[in-house]
Amino acid sequence: MRASQFFLNTLKEAPADAEIVSHQLMMRAGMIKKLAGGIYTYMPMGLRSIRKVEQIVREEMNRAGAIELLMPAVQPAELWQESGRWEKYGPELLRLKDRHQRDFVIGPTHEEVITDVVRKEVKSYRQLPLNLYQIQSKFRDEIRPRFGVMRGREFIMKDAYSFDRNQEAALKTYDIMYEAYQRIFTRLGLNFRAVAADTGSIGGNRSHEFHVIADTGEDAIAYCPASDYAANVELAEAVCNFSRPDATQNLQKVSTPNVTACVDVASLLGCELNKTVKSVVFANRTETEEGVMVQLILALVRGDHEVNDIKLGKLAGVVELSLASDEQIQAAFGCTPGYLGPVGVSSQIRVVADRTVAAMGDFVCGANEAHFHLKGVNWGRDLPEPEVADIRNVVEGDVSPDGKGTLAICRGIEVGHVFYLGTKYSKALQATFLDETGKPAVIEMGCYGIGVTRILGAAIEQNFDDRGIVWPMSIAPFEAVLCPIGYKKSEMVREAADTLYSALKAAGVDVMLDDRDERPGVMFADWELIGVPLRVTLGDRGLKEGKVEFQSRDGRIEKCDLALSEVAARIVKETKESVDA
């Protein structure tokens, strides 16, 4: 491509509403253009990178045996009513009526449509397994779209749906998709981690999010540098690797006037924060035939830990959890929050101690009396043994659940998700088949998403500097750019640039020739902002000695002179190595 025949539109300044660096740089590099909140035109420069992401995704999905189709964006409400999501899905679901006043939605996802296709087509176990995918524009009516392509309303996704005879086969398909995703994100040139994720109401442990690691990521990820263990901080198992010591102190009530936070109590009493226990009271609301029941749960975590209410919510007997009100606490503990503790509480209150708390001795906690705490508290002696469970968030330095080291915490941007669905949709839509014995059985499903446009944003959040984007080779809009200095004035420069351009094109390099005849500073600034991986500068002075300047955007190859006769081969080598990597 020649710059004079392309639509370049770089900007000096990002618009004020671009809050994060990927949004700013995509706007400044002319990759996207805002049409409405969360709705963007993918400009020629942006579309080039999108197509490269799509192609890598497509190749690996095909290699994994998935089959591409294309479903409509506009879907009839009836299917969503059948699955129950017409009611359950929030206002992110864009609903509309056609000219005949029939209800439709613009698809934010396609479980209903694909299950409808499959239930009509698949009759026999012989037609399974089946894994169908599409790459398509979706719409989610985010209440506050922002961050450019990171949280847009209209966006491009690859969504795949698998159909299997039974759970065993479905889990095998899950593993195949997991492997395909590993290959996809590796080929995209991104630093990523597969992260164990919540399966929600489906249960089981077959849900992984694929995160691009970036400091600006929205999600905190706990991972073990010594192994491939990784999980959302909220989901990572918190292990306690010490056992309870013997009691050495007597139980003692101490005055702590107006001191409530663990850190302040520890400071006042002259002890370590990790000798204190934090008490948090929740209300568990159960609706039975006899009416509404509310039981209070006293959750205990160490002073330097935080309660994880997702984990708490999964305990047996917990139905609907909320923080207890001050009134509920006063009624049950006879004390205001800030001085609560597990000693001497009513048997009506369910006391749950985090694993770490259960292994503590001589600890400090509230006395259930305003302005007083207890010290030297010991389980079994001063209060009954508690119910023990993992109810806290992991922290940096925790033992990894796989026992292979300690956990570190990083931030990530979710760009993919593999999910074992079981029969959630196939049961609702009655997608059945006749099994080997001729009996009808419900199809087992999985779904597998990749945020194609979001990947661009995530790749930039991971790869940028103060001059602009630093694209991985595989998804850069162009692999190499030729910057001739004096293209229109110097015949030698023009000839060398044109010849090199033709040679690179013939060798299959995705090359841009900047024939705009702009000043070098303008050219360099544009292509550094756009983030093209390889750059060749051709000038009269160097060419007289048969030389050109060569460098890579990521700093791996510093600016150096290369013989004009060798530069094509070198560029081919650099682009090829990236593909092979």
Add this chain to the structure above:
Amino acid sequence: MRASQFFLNTLKEAPADAEIVSHQLMMRAGMIKKLAGGIYTYMPMGLRSIRKVEQIVREEMNRAGAIELLMPAVQPAELWQESGRWEKYGPELLRLKDRHQRDFVIGPTHEEVITDVVRKEVKSYRQLPLNLYQIQSKFRDEIRPRFGVMRGREFIMKDAYSFDRNQEAALKTYDIMYEAYQRIFTRLGLNFRAVAADTGSIGGNRSHEFHVIADTGEDAIAYCPASDYAANVELAEAVCNFSRPDATQNLQKVSTPNVTACVDVASLLGCELNKTVKSVVFANRTETEEGVMVQLILALVRGDHEVNDIKLGKLAGVVELSLASDEQIQAAFGCTPGYLGPVGVSSQIRVVADRTVAAMGDFVCGANEAHFHLKGVNWGRDLPEPEVADIRNVVEGDVSPDGKGTLAICRGIEVGHVFYLGTKYSKALQATFLDETGKPAVIEMGCYGIGVTRILGAAIEQNFDDRGIVWPMSIAPFEAVLCPIGYKKSEMVREAADTLYSALKAAGVDVMLDDRDERPGVMFADWELIGVPLRVTLGDRGLKEGKVEFQSRDGRIEKCDLALSEVAARIVKETKESVDA
């Protein structure tokens, strides 16, 4: 691709609502699946052909200098209000509100969005010309969607929009697009014609529709087999190639009781139909400052011709045309319809004679008196010379307007349209640039559409037989299919099929290996229905002599034996020739 790893879903019967052959065959071949009225899932088989169409379109658009981008489907109402189409566009425009009750549309076309992009980006004449296109799903809320992909509601289009400095440059771009379309439809392997079309309120003669010729086409096209002249029947110029003969008869009033139609009058009077003149009265409504004016127009065409009201509507002074009411006719002519004619009419009535009528002598027309006609009527002698214009539809056998032969009429399916827009949208949206002299000027635009999914339907309407689809090579879902007889039973068959399959794949042939181990009849019926151009049948008996059976779906290559060792080269040759053609 192996059939066992693909999603085949052929049907014996087409659903009842599939009225035309392309709809029936696409359903039966498993290319599309209905989700709602006019909304289809493109199944894996269908998507393969769609992608091939898209790729040819993309390559030729790029070659012509157009640049691809991708605009959103969901568009804010404000832009449509700015262009005036929010009011003017009918209920085909699907309007909706987002969660904040803001108005949006699902784009049926993208003039507003692209003009908005360009007015924000283009400042100087140096940035022009610019031709931007996308391949994208569109939505038009047809009142009665039908015929499958031929008149769907959601469909895929290529739409391009050009931006030029002035009319001269815009018309040059128009010609470039016209040539690109010629190449596209030629490469698609379709029998097509570029047809001069109506430019509506834009004026000028730069509008061409590209029609795939098929007996089932909705549009009638007049074309000259001896030249490249072609136009919609409604627009084709009707030429009269004879001059008025001298009068030989006297004017005579004849009784024609209850006989009104020209053909019946001719029969009653024993003359040729082409000696009669048909009178049709229109009302031309003009709104001026003084109020509403209605003038009657008496349109005269030969008895065997039809009035063309599009042509009539373009006459000078004609504003809003409708057929005159019986009351208006009675008041002006003092006679009921059926016996009207131009002789002795009030000067208040505008008499317009078609060119052919103006060249007639001794003709027959109504006497403006119930149950009477006139014969031996001659211009100049019996009534004043009329206003003469081309106001009729052409008929088969008319002289071609380019003088190179006579016209034939065929039917076509519109699959593409190139259109010079002028400043219609750029003026409304104030898309201006600074010209060479530094003065602001309005950008000149053109738009260029291709119905990607519609092309599949049109290709089938043009190429089918009683066994199914007969795809052109370039857009067939697979170029060749291997049908091994006894794939699972015979090692010789399996080895030969697998080896041939690998060789063809390595040679870049898009080949399907039917490894389902179905009976030959089932395999043949499936692939003939699906319409794969080349077929190889591999059986034990032939293979023992080193031979396989080869044939083409279109009958060009009849079933013949080929040496197994030669068949790969032959298939490569056949597929390559199609590409080169």
